[in-house]
Amino acid sequence: MMTGAERVIIREVGLRDGLQALPAIMATDDKRAWCTAAAEAGFAEIEMTSLVPPGYMPQFADAADVITHVKTLPDVTGSALVPNLRGAERAAQLGVAKITFIVSASESFNQANVRRSRRHSIGELERIVALRDSRPTAQRFQVVGGISSAFGCSIEGQVDIAAVVRLAGTLLEIGVDELAVADTVGYGDPAAVRRMLTALLPLAGAVPVSAHFHDTRGTGMANVLAALDHGLRRFDASLGGLGGCPNAPGATGNIATEDLVYLLEAMGFDTGIDIDRVIELCRKIAARLPAAAMSGHLAQAGLPAGWTARARPGPRR
C-alpha cells in the first residue's frame, strides 16, 4: 500500500468534542470499541476524553478507563483535553501521551468555557509545560496548545487575526509541542484561513500546526483545502461530524472524519486510514447514538463506483 504519497494526520476527536455535545452518555464499552476500531482502521491519533473534574461532565466520568484501554492499542497516540494544571497532573499519572490545553482567542469565550481569564489560562499553560519538563524524559507527555474561537466567537463576533497570531506566539514561546488552531463555532472561511496561516506559520517554525474546523456553515472542507494549500498536514475531525460546542448555540458539528479521509485520499494524500473500515465504524457508532446525531456524507452515499484508495490518478493538489 506504500505509494510515496504525502502523509496527512487526522486526529479523531469524536470521543471528546463529539460526545461532549451530546446529552446521552455513551457506554464505556462502546467508547473502548470505538477506540479499538479506530486504531485498527489506521488512525495515528485519538482524542480520547476530557479530564475535567469528576462530576462536572458525566460523559467523561470514565476517562481513566478509556485512557487505560487506549494504552493497550498499538501504533496509536491517545490525547486528552485538560482544563487546568490539575487535569494535566491527572493525565500524567494516567500515562497520557499527549494533552491538549485550550486558550480562547476571545476573552468572553474563555470566560464562558473555563470561567477563567485568558491571562489565567496562559499562566496555567506555563505550569503545565513546567510539569512536562519536570518529568523524566521517558514519561514526558506532549503538550498541544490550542487556540479556540480563532476565527470568531459567538459572543464577540469577529476576532482580530493579528491578536490570534500574537496569542499563538505566546503559546509557542511557552514551549508547546503542537499548535492547534480551532474554528470552534464555524466562523472560518478559506480567505480567513489563508490570512491566518500566512501570518502564523512563519512563527511556528518546526512546531507542527494542526487545524480544527467545524462545518457549522458549510465551509469546513473548503477551509481544509485552504490549509492544505498552505502546507498544513494535521487536522482534527469527528466521526460523522459529531460535535459542536455547549457554549456556542447553533454550532452543529466538526468536519466529518469519513468525509475528510475521502477528500484527502481522493486528492492523492495518504491518511494511513482504511476508508472502508471508517465507513463501517461510522455506521456502528450511528447505531449507538440518537437518530440524526451524525451528519457526514460518505457513510450515506458510499464510495464512488470503481474507487480504489490511493490508486487514484495523481498528481495531488
Next chain:
Amino acid sequence: MMTGAERVIIREVGLRDGLQALPAIMATDDKRAWCTAAAEAGFAEIEMTSLVPPGYMPQFADAADVITHVKTLPDVTGSALVPNLRGAERAAQLGVAKITFIVSASESFNQANVRRSRRHSIGELERIVALRDSRPTAQRFQVVGGISSAFGCSIEGQVDIAAVVRLAGTLLEIGVDELAVADTVGYGDPAAVRRMLTALLPLAGAVPVSAHFHDTRGTGMANVLAALDHGLRRFDASLGGLGGCPNAPGATGNIATEDLVYLLEAMGFDTGIDIDRVIELCRKIAARLPAAAMSGHLAQAGLPAGWTARARPGPRR
C-alpha cells in the same frame, strides 16, 4: 453596497435539479413565489424548469406557467433544461432566454439519462445551436452546453479527464454560449477539479465556464474553492442543497445555495445576493417540502454574530 468586490454569479437550480429528485410535486404558485423571492434576493439567474415531454416528469408539467411568470420579473435571466431539439423549440416559442442542453461524459450515463447515444446528443446540440442562429437577433436564446458526469459516473466509475476536455472542445466548436461542467454524482475532488480546469479553461477562451457541483461526499465547497482559484466565477447551486439524480443512487444533493452565498461573501466576493433573504427563502421552501429534504447548513446555524455582508475584511483571493 458597491464595494468593488469581484462578482460571482450563482445560478439557482433548485427549481429544476432540486425538485426533479423529489417525489412530491410542488404547487405552481409555490414555484412562482420561489422565483419572485429569488429575483428579489438578487439572483441574476434561475434554472426554472425542464422542458421534457409533457407527462414524462409530472414535476415539470407546469413549465410554461413558471416560464411565463419569470419573464415578468426584472433583472433575472430564466433558463430551462431541454432534453432535445423539440424541447428547445418549445423553449423558443415560450421566449426562454437561456437553454441548457446536457451531454454526458459517460456513454452509459447518457443512455440512462436521455436514452440516446452521446453521438446523437452531440448532433442534437448542433441542431439546437442552428435553431438559435436561425432566429432574429432580438429573439435569440443563449445555449449552455453542459457536460454531466464530468468527474465520474455511477455506472462507469472514473471518467477520463482528457475525454471530458475533448468533449468540451466539441461543444465549444459547435458554438455554445456557456460551458457547464457538472459533477452530477458527487465524484469530484479539488485535485480533479484543478486537473480538469487546467486543461479545459484554455480551450474555452472568452466563453464563460460554469461549474455544477454536488456535495454527495462532502467535497462540494472544497471543489468550489479549487474552481475559484482557477478563476471560475459562475456556479450552480440549489436552495437547501435540494437535488440529486434519479439515475444515480445515493447522489444526495447539489451544493446548497445559501452556504455558497455565505462562502463567497465571507471570502469577499460580491454575489449580488441578499443573504438574509436567502435564509428566509430557505425556511419558507423547507416548510413546503418533506422534512429533511433540505441539507444546507446556514439556515440552521444562522449568520455569525456581528456579520455584515461584504463588510468583511479583505483581501479576497
